[in-house]
Amino acid sequence: MPEMLKTQHKAALQTKTETISGAEAVMRAVIGEGIDTIFGYPGGAIMPVYDALYDYTEQVNHILVRHEQGAVHAAQGYARASGKVAVVLATSGPGATNLITGLADAQIDSTPLVCITGQVPSHLLGTDAFQESDVISLTMPVTKWNYQITDPAEIPEVLSKAFFIARTGRPGPVLVDITKDCQLKSFDFQGYQKCNKVRSYRPKPIIRKQYIEEAAKLINKAKKPFVVWGQGVILGGAESELTEMVEKAGIPAAWTIMGASAIPTDHELNVGMVGMHGNYAPNKLTNECDVFIAIGMRFDDRVTGSLAHYAKQAQIIHFDIDPAEFDKNVKVDVPIWGDCKETIPMLTELLEAKEHPAWLDTFNKLKEEEVNTVIEKEIHPKEGKITMGEVVELVNQVDQGQSIITTDVGQHQMVTFRYAAFSKSRSKITSGGLGTMGFSLPAAIGAKVAVPEREVISISGDGGFQMCIQELGTIMQQKIPVKILILNNHYLGMVRQWQELFHDNRYSFVNIDSPDYVMVAKGYGIPGQSVSERADLRAAIEEMMATEGPYLLEVHVGKEDNVFPFVPPGASVSDIRLK
Amino acid sequence: MKEYTLSIYTEDTVGLLNRIAAMFTRRKINIESLNTSPTEVEGIHRFTILINSSEEQVKKLAFQLEKQVDVLKAYYNTNEEIIWQEMALYKVPTQVIAEKVQVERLLRAHGARVVVIRHDYIIFEKTGQREETTKLTEILEPFGLIEFVRSGRIAIIKASNGFHEKLLDFEQTASPNGH
Numbered sequence: 001m002p003e004m005l006k007t008q009h010k011a012a013l014q015t016k017t018e019t020i021s022g023a024e025a026v027m028r029a030v031i032g033e034g035i036d037t038i039f040g041y042p043g044g045a046i047m048p049v050y051d052a053l054y055d056y057t058e059q060v061n062h063i064l065v066r067h068e069q070g071a072v073h074a075a076q077g078y079a080r081a082s083g084k085v086a087v088v089l090a091t092s093g094p095g096a097t098n099l100i101t102g103l104a105d106a107q108i109d110s111t112p113l114v115c116i117t118g119q120v121p122s123h124l125l126g127t128d129a130f131q132e133s134d135v136i137s138l139t140m141p142v143t144k145w146n147y148q149i150t151d152p153a154e155i156p157e158v159l160s161k162a163f164f165i166a167r168t169g170r171p172g173p174v175l176v177d178i179t180k181d182c183q184l185k186s187f188d189f190q191g192y193q194k195c196n197k198v199r200s201y202r203p204k205p206i207i208r209k210q211y212i213e214e215a216a217k218l219i220n221k222a223k224k225p226f227v228v229w230g231q232g233v234i235l236g237g238a239e240s241e242l243t244e245m246v247e248k249a250g251i252p253a254a255w256t257i258m259g260a261s262a263i264p265t266d267h268e269l270n271v272g273m274v275g276m277h278g279n280y281a282p283n284k285l286t287n288e289c290d291v292f293i294a295i296g297m298r299f300d301d302r303v304t305g306s307l308a309h310y311a312k313q314a315q316i317i318h319f320d321i322d323p324a325e326f327d328k329n330v331k332v333d334v335p336i337w338g339d340c341k342e343t344i345p346m347l348t349e350l351l352e353a354k355e356h357p358a359w360l361d362t363f364n365k366l367k368e369e370e371v372n373t374v375i376e377k378e379i380h381p382k383e384g385k386i387t388m389g390e391v392v393e394l395v396n397q398v399d400q401g402q403s404i405i406t407t408d409v410g411q412h413q414m415v416t417f418r419y420a421a422f423s424k425s426r427s428k429i430t431s432g433g434l435g436t437m438g439f440s441l442p443a444a445i446g447a448k449v450a451v452p453e454r455e456v457i458s459i460s461g462d463g464g465f466q467m468c469i470q471e472l473g474t475i476m477q478q479k480i481p482v483k484i485l486i487l488n489n490h491y492l493g494m495v496r497q498w499q500e501l502f503h504d505n506r507y508s509f510v511n512i513d514s515p516d517y518v519m520v521a522k523g524y525g526i527p528g529q530s531v532s533e534r535a536d537l538r539a540a541i542e543e544m545m546a547t548e549g550p551y552l553l554e555v556h557v558g559k560e561d562n563v564f565p566f567v568p569p570g571a572s573v574s575d576i577r578l579k
Numbered sequence: 580m581k582e583y584t585l586s587i588y589t590e591d592t593v594g595l596l597n598r599i600a601a602m603f604t605r606r607k608i609n610i611e612s613l614n615t616s617p618t619e620v621e622g623i624h625r626f627t628i629l630i631n632s633s634e635e636q637v638k639k640l641a642f643q644l645e646k647q648v649d650v651l652k653a654y655y656n657t658n659e660e661i662i663w664q665e666m667a668l669y670k671v672p673t674q675v676i677a678e679k680v681q682v683e684r685l686l687r688a689h690g691a692r693v694v695v696i697r698h699d700y701i702i703f704e705k706t707g708q709r710e711e712t713t714k715l716t717e718i719l720e721p722f723g724l725i726e727f728v729r730s731g732r733i734a735i736i737k738a739s740n741g742f743h744e745k746l747l748d749f750e751q752t753a754s755p756n757g758h
Contacts, residue, residue, distance in 0.1 A: 136594055141601045145648040148593070165648055199749055200590050200651045324642035 017190055022152030023048035023183040025192075026116060027056050029159035032192035035087050037078060037449055039063045039071040043091025044131060046118030048183035050089070063449060063478055066470035068095050070442040072102020072173075073468065076111045077446025080429045081404055081456075083237065085167045086446065088115040093131030096177070097138065101436060103173045104142040108433030109258060110235060112171035114162050121181040122150040135177045144172030150179050152187040160195035169203030170322040171235060204321055207338040207346065215317045215334045216350035218291050224359045225251045226289035228274055228282070228303075231258035231432070232296015232320060232340055239263065239425045241344040242295065248348055250355035252363050254282035256297045257417055260428040265401065265421045271363045275303045276567045277414035280374075280576060281366035283567060286311050287574040288362075295319040296340050299329035300433065309572035319343055373578045374564050379419055385558035386534055388415040388487045391541075395457065395485070396421040398541050403427070403455040403483075406443040408464030409435040411493035414563045416459050426451075438467030444482040445474055455483065455545065462488040462514045469520070475550050476524040483544050484528070484552040486517055489559050497562045502569075521552040528552030582611075583637040583655050584663060584734045587626040588618065588742055590649040599626060599650075602643055608632060612665070614731030620742050623651065629732045651749055656736055663734035667712035668694070669703045669719055670726035676701055682722050689715045700725060 020028070026049050030038070038060055042050045053062060065071040068090045075086035090099055096117040106113050120129040136148050145165045147158050155178070162174040219225050233242050239262045246253045246263075252271045253263065263270050272279030274286065286292070292314040297303070304310045307329060318325070318332040319340050326335040336343050378389035392415055395403075401421035406429040407413040413430055422428060429447055431439040444458035465486050475482060492510040499507050521528040528551055531540045537555065544551045567576045589595055596615065603610055611629040618625045630637065637655045644653040669691070676682050689711070691703040705712055709732075716727050 137597055140594065140598050141605065146594075198648065201648045202749075322646065324639070324646045326642075328639060328642075 017188050019186050020189045021048065021052065021184060021186050022149075022155050022178065023052040025152060025155040025187070025189055026159065026178070026183070027052045028189065028192050029156060029163075030087060031056065031059060032160070032194065033085070033163050035060065035085070037061045037063065038087045038089055039065055039074045039078070039446065040089030041065055041068050041071060041091070041095060042089075043095045043118065045092035045120055045180045046089060046095070046116075046183075048180060049116065049118065049178070061449070063445070063474065065442065066473040067468070068098035069101055069438070070445075070468055070471045070474060072099050072106065072113065072115070073436075073439050073442035074446035074449070074471075074474070075113050076102060076106050076109075076439075077406060077429055077443030078450040079111050079113060079446075080443070081426055081447035082450035083426065084450070085112040085114055085163055088113060090115065091118045091131065092120055092135070093133045095131075096135040097133055099175075100139065100142060101434075103139055103175065105431050105434040105436045105439065106173040107142045107144065109431065110171050110231065111173065112166040113173040114159070114166050115173060115175045117175060117177045118183070119148065119177045119179045122179040123181070125179070135175070139175045142173070143175045146175040146177070148177040148179070150182050152182050152185045155182075156189065156192050157195075160193060161198060164195035164198065165201065169201070204339050205323075205337050207343055209346070211334055211336050212343065212346045213350065215293075215336060215347055218315050218317060218334065219249060219251075219293065219347075220352050222291040223356070224285075224289045225249065225291045225293065225356070226282075226285060226314075227251050227253035227293045227295060228256065228286075228297055229253060229259045229262060229295040230256040230297025233259055233262045234425055236296060236321070236340040238296075238341040238344050241341060241348070243267070245344050245348040245351065248353050249351045250360070251293070252282075252356070252360050254279070256300070256303050256432075257430060258432040259297060260417055261422040262425050264423045266423075269360070272367070273417055274573070275300075276305070277418065277563050277565065279367070279418070280370035280565050280578060281363040283565070283573040283576040284366055285362060287313065287572065289314050291315050291317065293317045293319075294330075295344070296321075298325050301329075304329065305567045305571055305573040305575075309574070370565065370578065375419075378415075385561075386532070386537060386555055387561055388412055388489075388557050389419050390534075391485070391487060391537065391555050391557065392416050392419040392459075394538055394541050398538070398545050399455060399457075403457050404429065404447050404451065406430065406440045406447060406456065406458045408437050408440040408460040408467075409494075410437070410461050410464065411489070411497065411561075411563050412459055412461045412487040414494075415487075437464035440464060441468050441484065442471045442474070444484075445471060445478075445480050448480050448482045457483040457485055459485045459487065461493060462486060462490065463492045463512055465517075466512075466514070472521065472524040472526060475526065479549065481549045484521075484526075484550065485544070486552070486554045487557050488514060488517075488554055489557050489561065490514070491559060493561075494563070496560070500560070500562070517552060517554045526550045526552050528554070530554040530556070532556040580631050580633055582658055583630055583632050583634075584658070584661055584732060585626070585628040585630065585637070585641065585644070585653060585655050586734065586736060587628065587644055587653045588651045588745070589624045589626065590651070591622060591624045592649050595649050596626075598647055599628075599644065602640065602647075603628075603630070606636070606640065608636070608640070612731035614733050616733065618742055620746050623742060623746065627731065627733050652742075652745060654736060654739075656734070660738065661734040661736050663708065663732050664706050665709060665712060665730050665732050666704065666706045667715070667727065667729040669705070669715065669724060670700050671703065671719055672723050672725060673697065673699055673701050675722045679722065682719075685718055689718070691715060
């Protein structure tokens, strides 16, 4: 070998192998995955990674939260608004255990996260060391995959596997626990390679065409076809594929809470939300359709009500990427297993162009009934206290359905999903499956960081807002311009509503006091105001939306307003009550 | 409700037992017996888990088990579809055996084998199905059975061709699973 080539070869070898610490390898993985944001909180056992992060502040924006739960929810907001994997850093022990609610939330709502936790040094594992907790066992049921690393040489491979597992197939949270000694120890780094295959894991199958043909036959013959889509459509990025399909075949389409915003609310085939507090028509007509096409949804009990009386008359076609969802709750006639981005167009191709005017009209007639009995007085009340619905309706008018809205759980959530208008996908971020109070504010932070060009409004009740109120500190320090809207009814409203309806008005511990939110916000340098009069409401919302930075608006709404329509627990969806 | 044997093929990773056991705990299903072992394929492990369940429940459970990243395949079978065995060990006082010839006859009649003979006790081993090993326990009890232990069930699926081909299937990129 000529001398010059030898030197070049040697140089190549040198760049190939490099001695770095485990902590540095974590950062190389983060950079290798194209991650530009980390949500986290430092502590003893994760300090080496934070030390490595100190050299990467140009490439990576670290958002210092006020509680690790805030970090996971912010990461969820980030992932849900952007479709990218979000990264969380936390320390061992309480740092890691504080992640658990968010992990459970991300697991049930299929949100791609990679959480990296520090762990006590490996020689202390199992000794009840300071800030030691068995994070792997604790997080096993709430993660798609988790792994503990004690050897730094494993870091690149395990993290690339973690990112791959989190984002592919049915997405979900992954946790990697790294002992402190492993973060500190040096090893020969061979470069970071992104993972594209795990032997025992099949993110998606080869699509079986015969099922798609069978589905097309059913739909082409159907007189009353009905689509219900869920978050799978958004996770698969199949919004336009779905729209094209329902438009071609003229199928009325409804959505689960997690599927909201995949098709704009003003689309004529968008017939509203299904479920316990969903719209009247799609719930009623679930039990009248002849072919029920479920797409990327999982027949949650809040969607189906009594399974014994759920779409029994219909042939069921179910699209899902997770085969464990088939027959889990509802017996399926035609399972279409695969990525809906691929399967929906395959179906559309086989569908006859059709319209179902009489069938669609049935929806519109029932909608009219709902408008007259419930919606009109909720969103345009003439007297009495401000209603939650009119606040949401005014937000629609001011922002024209352009904002991303995050919510907590309860009455304000149901009202927001019922009345908020959306024109873009990934505009609705809520804790759908787990129902986590306190989700909204940190999720809004994450969403705003992910998509800074869009307005983000966090809507919560007075109960949920007080559960992660500490994240006002994050908003203050990072100057995150989110809008905070608190619908204060001075009660834990949804529980109160159930106590009224099912527990004989026995209001057991639902009476909750609030601090002066405007003053609290002021303490954090966030401007705001509180409104109780209808006459002041529009101007207040306009001011909130016009303010450049963060803003807090508290609206005092009717104390004992109930959310209707309502499918009582255990009842059939077609027994939905308008009052 | 009837007996189902789950045969779960997995990667060999720390903590996987926990993850699998949690799937049963969450659904409040009692595990009657559990055995882990290597398979005919190097690096692939096999869990054999016995439960009492309805077919619907065990089917859903198998789907959920397969969903776990480190699980390759989960089969469930009724007793008719498998060949299964359990092993039991019995510790009996030597004196009783020496004095009472009928015990020795009994053990022979039940196909038990001597594993250890000491001056104070003898350990017998018997492999068979649950009713057989239980029966022998009942018989030995009046003779001062000191200790008894039984292994988890191990089972071979009658209709299975083993895991070599299945693994090749997994090692190719995306391929349809066996549902």
